[in-house]
Amino acid sequence: MLDAGGLFGKRTLMEKEQSRFLCEVTSEFGYDAIGLGDEDLNYGIDFLREAIAEYSLPFTSANVFETATGELLLPEYLKIKRGGITFGICSVLDPDLPITTMGKTESPVEVRDPIATLRELIPRMRDDGIESIILFCHMGDKKTEAFLNQVAGVDICLAGNSRRPYSSERVVGKTCLISGSFEGRYMGQLKGDFEKSTGKLKAFEVDITKLDEKFIEEATMLARIEDFKVHLEEVRLNARGIYKPTKGSDKEQFLTSRECRKCHRSTWDTLMQSAHNSAYTTLSRKGQADEPECLSCHTTGYLYKGGYDEKPPANRLAHVQCEACHGYGTMHSRDGSMLERARKSCVVCHNNEDCSPDFDYDVYWEKIKH
Ligand code: HEC
Ligand code: HEC
Ligand code: HEC
Ligand code: HEC
Incomplete structure (x- = not known):
């Protein structure tokens, strides 16, 4: 055989x-x-x-x-x-x-x-x-x-x-x-x-x-497969268990960048051309798209209430979208706080030692400015 x-x-x-x-x-x-x-x-x-x-x-x-x-x-x-x-x-x-x-x-x-x-x-x-x-x-x-x-x-x-x-x-x-x-x-x-x-x-x-x-x-064999499926679900939940969405607010929602596109068309165009827009694809190409430890920086709002999850509809929050930097779209305050949040967001993901050793705000912002 x-x-x-x-x-x-x-x-x-x-x-x-x-x-x-x-x-x-x-x-x-x-x-x-x-x-x-x-x-x-x-x-x-x-x-x-x-x-x-x-x-x-x-x-x-x-x-x-x-x-x-x-x-x-x-x-x-x-x-x-x-x-x-x-x-x-x-x-x-x-x-x-x-x-x-x-x-x-x-x-x-x-x-x-x-x-x-x-x-x-x-x-x-x-x-x-x-x-x-x-x-x-x-x-x-x-x-x-x-x-x-x-x-x-x-x-x-x-x-x-x-x-x-x-x-x-x-x-x-x-x-x-x-x-x-x-x-x-x-x-x-x-x-x-x-x-x-x-x-x-x-x-x-x-x-x-x-x-x-x-x-x-x-x-x-069928019975063993059924048992195995139960085991598989346990493995999935265990992997997720330590990564529960606890940050953020129940009252606010992530709307996805498609929503922002309606009024901020040129910013959306800029986002589409940036590496942020393929951050999740980078993970799938590596075969690590379901690893919780990778998702927080390669998706939007992971670990935040209402943020990325592999199950629809929250899987629309794959990649680094507008709200990964600006925060919940439902807030949409015009007092400068969304700008302030976005300026501070970079280093949450581009934290110098590991993922982005060459990070420099001015140099990086220049590449995605809008
Ligand atoms: C939610 C996490 C996250 C936040 C917040 C974030 N980034 Fe990124 N950024 C990434 C990831 C992940 C990549 C790599 C994407 C890829 O190639 O798959 C990346 C890539 C980039 C790149 C492309 C690098 C290159 O050499 O092509 C630039 C530029 C960049 N980010 C700038 C910024 C700036 C400026 C900010 C803050 C205003 C910021 N990022 C905030 C996760 C983030
Ligand atoms: C703390 C946030 C963070 C975590 C966690 C993280 N990444 Fe990243 N990753 C980044 C950022 C930021 C960049 C962009 C670096 C740059 O260009 O300066 C990046 C870039 C990458 C790239 C290179 C993209 C390219 O241009 O080819 C790969 C591959 C990658 N990450 C895979 C992973 C994998 C796999 C995991 C999980 C094991 C992971 N990342 C976890 C933030 C993170
Ligand atoms: C990587 C992080 C990041 C992403 C993704 C991002 N922004 Fe921003 N955005 C910023 C930062 C940082 C500023 C503030 C720059 C400054 O003025 O210092 C900003 C500024 C803005 C401004 C104000 C621009 C002005 O004229 O002053 C608007 C509007 C905006 N962003 C909308 C969006 C929309 C809509 C998206 C998605 C299509 C988006 N942003 C995606 C980081 C980001
Ligand atoms: C219905 C239209 C509309 C939608 C949808 C919309 N915006 Fe705006 N946004 C505006 C207008 C109008 C302004 C104020 C004018 C300006 O500053 O450009 C603004 C301003 C902003 C600012 C600057 C805030 C400040 O304090 O100066 C940010 C950041 C922003 N929007 C992000 C987003 C994001 C992220 C989304 C998607 C979640 C979004 N917007 C969706 C219309 C919209």
Whole structure:
């Protein structure tokens, strides 16, 4: 039983928790080998290592190296015997895929050239008594096909990072290529006819099954999923618990900058062009949009009553909007107090040591003045 990789979820706290559950269940399915996808590094090396140790997940990768040590991150290949044939299973990751790890600015791994890697590795696998070589190519369907033309000696290749579900089997050179699908929606079965003496694949047949409503949900698994959802909600609330909206006033409201636009059109135009208007996007790009400790400076009114929350309608207060500096729009006093508040607001977020070491009021104001 094989998986070409990409098991883990997106870079958010909630999906990280879900990925733990996914690892637990995946381990029970009894996989023989799992390739390494870029997604599997979303939560960093330590998370991956812990998951592998706790759930005995058979991850493998031949071209991903830990930057800190220069060592291979995972077993270079796996060797298993089935039906009298010795299989070697290896995996390569596309070096062009960006590796972004939650909470880190730099990638913790180096992805080396997969062609050079395999040209060197395959003969060594043969020397190790391997008769049939199975490769996970985590580089998408099209790229894998081109790639296989440059690497000889692979018997069966499973393309990962691919969205081609149906009847995708092809022969490229002497390799049988099949493409994986996504989100566990399909299951493929390859029946091979192998030559006894050499282990060579002579003929094969592929069946792809869509895991749709035709399959009855398993009751114990459903119950576990329900339990897990309860747990997930607890995790969410715990993360929020220490970050309750206690500041500000119940009487006032944040109106969003769209409201201010009605009368302050040119100021709104200025805001739209500033980095403030993409502050939340910066977090989602980093995969940290649901981390409470980031939201207070990258959204409007977070921790204030009526301020930003991920649930609508308060999610309209994403980014640094007018009221992040001027305060509640419903106040709208004309006595200079909203200006005074705004002048003092900068350093609440641009607090010199951490986030904005170069902050200088005059220089920064010049960039957003209105
Ligand atoms: C609610 C928090 C918050 C407040 C208040 C705030 N900022 Fe910012 N500011 C940010 C964040 C977050 C960014 C980074 C946005 C991004 O790139 O995602 C930023 C970016 C900027 C930038 C762009 C920096 C660059 O080099 O492109 C300028 C200029 C700036 N702020 C000026 C100010 C000034 C002046 C004030 C006060 C009048 C102020 N900010 C108040 C959060 C805040
Ligand atoms: C105390 C307020 C504050 C907190 C908390 C905060 N940031 Fe920021 N962040 C800023 C400000 C201000 C800037 C703009 C710095 C500048 O340009 O001078 C910024 C800039 C950034 C940038 C660079 C934007 C760019 O131009 O590419 C990233 C990335 C970022 N923050 C991510 C995060 C993440 C992730 C967290 C949570 C772990 C976080 N921030 C928490 C205030 C904050
Ligand atoms: C990053 C913080 C920040 C944001 C965001 C911001 N302002 Fe301001 N705004 C200020 C500061 C600071 C001043 C006062 C500058 C001064 O006079 O010293 C100001 C001044 C003003 C003034 C008075 C201008 C004048 O002619 O004297 C108005 C009106 C105003 N802002 C409206 C808005 C509106 C509307 C938005 C949203 C579209 C907005 N501001 C967004 C910080 C901000
Ligand atoms: C119905 C029209 C209207 C809307 C909506 C509106 N304003 Fe104003 N605002 C005005 C007028 C008129 C003034 C006074 C003239 C001026 O100073 O430009 C003013 C003045 C201001 C001032 C300067 C206050 C002072 O003490 O000098 C700020 C700051 C301001 N508005 C912010 C906002 C913000 C933030 C929003 C959105 C939450 C907003 N306004 C929405 C009409 C509006």
